[in-house]
Amino acid sequence: MSLDVQDLVVTLGGRRVVDGVSFSVPAGARFGLIGESGSGKSLTALAILGLLPDGASVSGSIRWQGEELLGRDDRELARIRGREIGIVFQEPRTALNPIRTIGRQIGEPLRIHEGLSKREALDRAIELAARVRLPDPERIVRRYPHQLSGGQRQRVAAAIALACGPSLLIADEPTTALDVTIQSEILGLFERLVSETGASLVFITHDLAVLSRIASDAVVLAQGKVVEAGPVAQLLSTPVSPVTQRLLAAAKTMSWKGEDDD
Numbered sequence: 001m002s003l004d005v006q007d008l009v010v011t012l013g014g015r016r017v018v019d020g021v022s023f024s025v026p027a028g029a030r031f032g033l034i035g036e037s038g039s040g041k042s043l044t045a046l047a048i049l050g051l052l053p054d055g056a057s058v059s060g061s062i063r064w065q066g067e068e069l070l071g072r073d074d075r076e077l078a079r080i081r082g083r084e085i086g087i088v089f090q091e092p093r094t095a096l097n098p099i100r101t102i103g104r105q106i107g108e109p110l111r112i113h114e115g116l117s118k119r120e121a122l123d124r125a126i127e128l129a130a131r132v133r134l135p136d137p138e139r140i141v142r143r144y145p146h147q148l149s150g151g152q153r154q155r156v157a158a159a160i161a162l163a164c165g166p167s168l169l170i171a172d173e174p175t176t177a178l179d180v181t182i183q184s185e186i187l188g189l190f191e192r193l194v195s196e197t198g199a200s201l202v203f204i205t206h207d208l209a210v211l212s213r214i215a216s217d218a219v220v221l222a223q224g225k226v227v228e229a230g231p232v233a234q235l236l237s238t239p240v241s242p243v244t245q246r247l248l249a250a251a252k253t254m255s256w257k258g259e260d261d262d
């Protein structure tokens with residue numbers, strides 16, 4: 001098992017905002033966390049990453065490559081986050097530093113975790129920019145986030161997450177802020193990157209149509225609890241929980257194309 005979450009409870013302001021969540025993501029699997037807004041998806045991801053907000057208390061177990069993550073100190077968790085677990089968040093505009101070049105931001109994890117020089121990190125940043133199919137990699141690394149489109153910024157975020165070759169990628173609504181065509185391109189990119197690298201993927205979304213494109217198994221969250229779990233095909237064909245049924249109805253009303261590729 002590469003990631004094994006058991007009976008995870010996160011309490012914030014006296015509320016159990018994640019309330020006994022369990023799931024396992026085997027090595028190389030593409031796994032989904034799906035639920036409506038406020039169901040506890042992001043806090044589950046933040047707990048795995050050791051990035052819960054101040055004042056949160058957490059219990060249960062999060063085993064990564066067989067080792068317990070809960071209770072590790074911040075420095076160890078920061079090392080694991082940079083090297084072994086990559087993260088992509090929803091809004092690439094806020095995730096990127098507005099006053100640093102793209103190349104510097106892609107190269108930063110390599111400087112921190114692999115001790116590369118500025119020049120080496122920039123060379124690797126150019127390679128990574130090419131790998132996430134940013135146009136004109138040599139020039140784009142000299143640009144700043146505001147000079148890129150939303151889809152390009154999300155490609156930059158993917159390049160940063162992948163820089164150190166993580167074996168798990170956590171993507172929290174990475175396509176939600178994008179329009180439908182770009183959404184589909186970015187999903188294609190994630191599909192390609194995880195299959196090329198063999199990394200496991202935990203993909204967070206409120207959109208069952210998006211989930212069906214990227215994940216093979218998933219848990220459905222509502223009010224911090226798992227209300228349904230299983231293969232995504234089953235969630236689509238025979239949803240049992242009213243929450244999953246609502247998510248399916250919502251997905252069907254959207255103009256999803258889904259056939260585009262990266």
Ligand SMILES: Nc1ncnc2c1ncn2[C@@H]1O[C@H](COP(=O)(O)OP(=O)(O)OP(=O)(O)O)[C@@H](O)[C@H]1O
Pocket residue numbers: 012013017035036037038039040041042043044053206
């Ligand atoms: N810093 C915080 N302090 C207090 N409560 C919080 C905090 N962050 C989140 N919550 C609450 O915890 C619950 C779960 O939030 P979470 O962000 O995990 O939901 P989500 O499923 O990711 O939703 P969304 O899709 O809207 O991001 C929500 O009720 C939210 O209001």
